[in-house]
Amino acid sequence: MTTFKGGEVTLLGNKLKVGDKAPDFSVLDNGLEEKTLADYKGKVKLIAAVPSVDTSVCSQESRRFNVDGGSLENTVVLTISNDLPFAQKRWCAAEGLPNAVTLSDHKELSFGLAYGVVIEELRLLSRAVFVINANDEIVYVEYLDEVTNHPNYEAAIEAAKNA
Numbered sequence: 001m002t003t004f005k006g007g008e009v010t011l012l013g014n015k016l017k018v019g020d021k022a023p024d025f026s027v028l029d030n031g032l033e034e035k036t037l038a039d040y041k042g043k044v045k046l047i048a049a050v051p052s053v054d055t056s057v058c059s060q061e062s063r064r065f066n067v068d069g070g071s072l073e074n075t076v077v078l079t080i081s082n083d084l085p086f087a088q089k090r091w092c093a094a095e096g097l098p099n100a101v102t103l104s105d106h107k108e109l110s111f112g113l114a115y116g117v118v119i120e121e122l123r124l125l126s127r128a129v130f131v132i133n134a135n136d137e138i139v140y141v142e143y144l145d146e147v148t149n150h151p152n153y154e155a156a157i158e159a160a161k162n163a
Contacts, residue, residue: 002126004051004119004147011126012109013116016141022132023114027080027103030089035103037136044075044163045132046156049117051124052083053091053102057148061127062091066100068157074134075160082106082124119147129156133163 002011016023022045024037037045046069050058062079069077080103081088088102105111105125112118117126129151131140140159142151 002119002143002145002147004122004126006146009122009126009147010120011116011143012118012120013113015116015143016130016138018138018141020138022130022136022138025105025111025114026108027105027111028085028107029101029103030085030092032085037132040076040078041136042074042134044072044134044160045078045130046072046075046160047078047080047115047130047132048151049112049115049125049128049130050079050081051119051122051127051147052081053079053088054083057150058127059091059095061150061153062100062102063095063097064153065156066097068153069160070099072157072160075163076101078103080105080111080125082109082112116143127151131156131159131163139163 127144
């Protein structure tokens with residue numbers, strides 16, 4: 001069961017597990033260009049799905065993963081939400097993280113449905129963390145039971161280091 005501020009919500013899509021092949025997705029970057037899993041081929045991908053970078057927990061999470069995971073060798077940190085690309089770009093500038101990769105799933109919910117994180121009642125993404133190795137295999141997954149809680153930062157960063 002997943003809750004948002006204590007109320008039960010319905011997640012749409014397929015729940016993934018360690019060992020699964022990472023599903024492809026189509027999202028928009030801050031320049032409104034389409035990005036897919038293939039754009040990060042050969043890299044370790046630490047993906048943070050968040051409801052909105054404009055909330056305190058999401059902002060803190062996005063900052064922490066970018067600061068702690070951004071220096072890992074052959075690793076890209078992707079923050080994916082349903083925020084519009086313009087809002088994500090504004091967040092990057094306000095946080096002083098011009099190199100942070102924020103991607104918007106607002107158009108098709110492609111990522112959210114493929115990774116099982118679309119909150120049906122709110123059309124937001126539920127908080128989850130995925131680490132995908134350079135061969136596009138999922139090596140770490142955390143779906144949070146309560147969307148407003150923080151993820152296990154240390155475990156995700158360690159999984160990315162070891163991927």
